[in-house]
Every structure is written in C-alpha cells, then in structure tokens.
Amino acid sequence: MNKDSQGTSRCGFTAIIGAPNAGKSTLVNALVGAKVTIVTHKVQTTRFNVRGVLIEETSQIVLVDTPGIFTPKRALDRAMVQAAWNGAAEADKIIHLVDAPAYARVLLEQNAKPQDQLAFKDVDRIITGLKTHKLKAGLALNKIDMLAKEDLLKLAEHFSNTGSYTETFMISASKGHGLKALRHTLATTMPEGPWHFPADQIADLPARLLAAEITREKLMLRVHEELPYAASVETESWEEHRNGAVRIGQVIYVQRDSQRKIVLGKNGQVIKAIGATSRQDLSKLLDRKVHLFLHVKVRENWSRDRQHLALFGLELE
Ligand SMILES: Nc1nc2c(ncn2[C@@H]2O[C@H](COP(=O)(O)OP(=O)(O)OP(=O)(O)O)[C@@H](O)[C@H]2O)c(=O)[nH]1
Numbered sequence: 001m002n003k004d005s006q007g008t009s010r011c012g013f014t015a016i017i018g019a020p021n022a023g024k025s026t027l028v029n030a031l032v033g034a035k036v037t038i039v040t041h042k043v044q045t046t047r048f049n050v051r052g053v054l055i056e057e058t059s060q061i062v063l064v065d066t067p068g069i070f071t072p073k074r075a076l077d078r079a080m081v082q083a084a085w086n087g088a089a090e091a092d093k094i095i096h097l098v099d100a101p102a103y104a105r106v107l108l109e110q111n112a113k114p115q116d117q118l119a120f121k122d123v124d125r126i127i128t129g130l131k132t133h134k135l136k137a138g139l140a141l142n143k144i145d146m147l148a149k150e151d152l153l154k155l156a157e158h159f160s161n162t163g164s165y166t167e168t169f170m171i172s173a174s175k176g177h178g179l180k181a182l183r184h185t186l187a188t189t190m191p192e193g194p195w196h197f198p199a200d201q202i203a204d205l206p207a208r209l210l211a212a213e214i215t216r217e218k219l220m221l222r223v224h225e226e227l228p229y230a231a232s233v234e235t236e237s238w239e240e241h242r243n244g245a246v247r248i249g250q251v252i253y254v255q256r257d258s259q260r261k262i263v264l265g266k267n268g269q270v271i272k273a274i275g276a277t278s279r280q281d282l283s284k285l286l287d288r289k290v291h292l293f294l295h296v297k298v299r300e301n302w303s304r305d306r307q308h309l310a311l312f313g314l315e316l317e
Pocket residue numbers: 018019020021022023024025026027038039040041042043044045046047066067068069142143144145146171172173174175
C-alpha cells in the first residue's frame with residue numbers, strides 16, 4: 001500500500017450521481033482508465049450501482065457509478081433511483097454530474113429539446129434531494145467540449161447561487177478535460193485508512209454480471225424506443241475450457257412475444273449482430289477466446305421479479 005511521507009494512506013467511496021445521460025458511467029471509466037461500466041447515448045443505461053477503483057497519490061478511491069436520478073414511473077425505476085440515493089448516502093464524497101450543454105440550452109433558452117427539459121427538471125430535483133437528505137456534494141459540469149465558454153461561466157454562476165455545492169469542476173469526461181483536478185480533490189478528501197482492494201483491482205462486478213451488462217449495452221445500441229427498457233440480460237452458464245476459451249450462455253428477457261421477434265430480427269440477424277459485438281468486447285475484456293450463446297425469452301414480469309432484480313442488488317419497495 002502506498003503511503004505519503006507522514007505514512008498515511010487514504011481510502012473511501014465517491015458516488016457519482018446525476019440525471020440520466022449526464023455522463024456518469026463515461027466519467028467512471030475515464031477515471032479508472034478501463035471499461036468497468038457500460039455507456040450508451042440513451043437515458044437510463046445504468047440500472048444498479050457499479051464500482052470502479054482508482055488509485056491516485058496515496059488514496060484508493062472507490063468510485064460508485066449510479067443509475068440516473070429521474071421521476072420514476074415503474075417499480076424498476078423506483079428501485080434504480082433508490083439505489084442511486086443509497087449510493088450517495090453511503091459515500092464519503094458525492095459528485096453531482098450535470099450535462100452542462102443540455103442544462104444551458106434550457107436555462108439560457110437556446111433551442112432546448114424535450115429531453116433537455118427533462119434533464120433540467122431532474123437536475124433541479126437532485127438539488128432539492130441533496131438538501132432534503134442533508135447531503136453535501138461537489139458539482140461537476142460535464143461535456144464542456146460542447147459548450148461555449150461564456151455559457152459555461154453563466155452556468156457556473158447559476159449553480160453557485162444555489163449554495164448547494166462545496167466546489168465546482170468543469171470537465172469533459174469523454175475528452176478527459178479537467179479530470180486531473182477532480183482526481184486530486186478526490187484523493188485528498190478520502191478519509192485516512194487502509195485500502196479496501198488489492199492495488200491491481202479496478203472493479204468488483206462479478207464476471208457473469210459484467211458479461212450480462214456488455215450484452216445489454218449492445219442490445220441498447222441495437223434496438224430502439226421502449227424495447228431497451230423492456231429487456232434484461234442474465235448470464236446462465238459459464239464454462240471454462242481447458243484450451244483457455246470460455247463458453248458463455250446468456251438469456252435476454254423481454255416482456256412480450258412481439259419484442260422477442262424484434263430482438264431476434266429477420267433470420268436472427270439482430271441477435272446475431274448483438275452477439276457478435278458483445279463477444280468482441282468480452283474477448284477483449286477477458287483477454288481470451290469467448291464463445292457466446294444468446295437466447296431470447298419472454299418473461300412478462302422480470303422487472304417485478306425480486307429474485308431477478310436481486311442479481312443486480314436492486315430491491316423493490
Ligand atoms: N460530448 C460529450 N459527450 C459525453 C461526455 N461524457 C459523456 N458523453 C456522452 O453522453 C452519453 C451518455 O453517457 P453515459 O456515461 O452513458 O451517461 P450516464 O450518466 O451514465 O447515463 P445513465 O446510465 O443513463 O444514467 C454518451 O453518449 C456519452 O458518450 C463529454 O464529456 N462530452
């Protein structure tokens with residue numbers, strides 16, 4: 001374990017919270033320097049808390065990527081939002097990540113899209129939620145690569161006037177801008193104590209779960225509208241072969257037969273494409289040959305099935 005000149009090491013949890021699509025998972029991957037959590041351009045990609053580990057100076061920082069906080073409609077949504085707030089409440093430090101260009105378009109009345117309006121409301125709800133839960137947070141304005149400097153300054157002033165934040169970072173998670181300052185602050189604010197994880201560990205998601213997430217990412221990128229939200233992926237089998245290859249069997253659960261047909265596609269083309277891209281990523285991540293077998297099953301109630309959700313650490317009310 002690394003210690004500074006006074007012999008102290010630090011270790012703690014930093015929760016990244018924010019509205020859906022703010023870039024939380026992108027930020028966690030960027031800070032860790034590897035893909036530990038999935039990313040898509042769609043909202044509500046992350047469904048449960050995913051941890052990634054970063055070592056900075058003498059600190060081991062356990063980053064907690066959380067599901068986006070929004071107004072929940074379904075039982076699953078409520079469980080996701082609750083998981084995010086739990087992640088925040090249990091952390092030593094909270095970073096509230098905001099999609100700055102989306103927020104600016106609404107605040108500064110610049111052709112805001114309907115999804116910007118939603119994100120704006122979610123951000124304001126998070127500010128209220130932080131106050132209600134009596135939680136202090138740092139603010140990170142993200143995606144500054146897509147925002148004019150003068151607008152960024154107006155935004156920073158707006159958030160500073162809320163009095164809700166201990167500090168403000170201006171970053172681009174995807175381009176890496178501003179991450180050095182963020183890493184340094186996290187490193188120095190983690191509590192003193194021994195590291196929780198071995199120095200070479202960057203994630204703690206079981207391999208079966210990570211593999212299911214990778215397939216869900218490819219599915220979300222491939223199917224549209226409501227379908228990504230009606231689907232869940234479970235790894236059913238995992239066999240290590242003597243030649244080093246691994247055979248992974250997974251089930252994609254959907255809620256209706258019409259959805260099953262879309263995921264299969266004509267002549268199985270859609271599921272084949274999902275399987276091919278997922279297998280590629282898995283081979284890279286696991287650093288060995290992967291044989292991936294995907295099936296689609298209809299399970300109308302998977303999103304209300306306590307046992308299924310417990311696989312992801314989600315709890316229904
Ligand atoms: N231009 C730009 N795009 C970004 C940046 N950070 C993230 N994105 C994009 O924003 C989209 C959403 O990123 P995610 O990391 O999945 O966002 P999230 O907050 O984890 O979303 P949920 O899991 O749905 O709550 C993706 O298309 C990212 O590539 C950034 O700094 N600049």
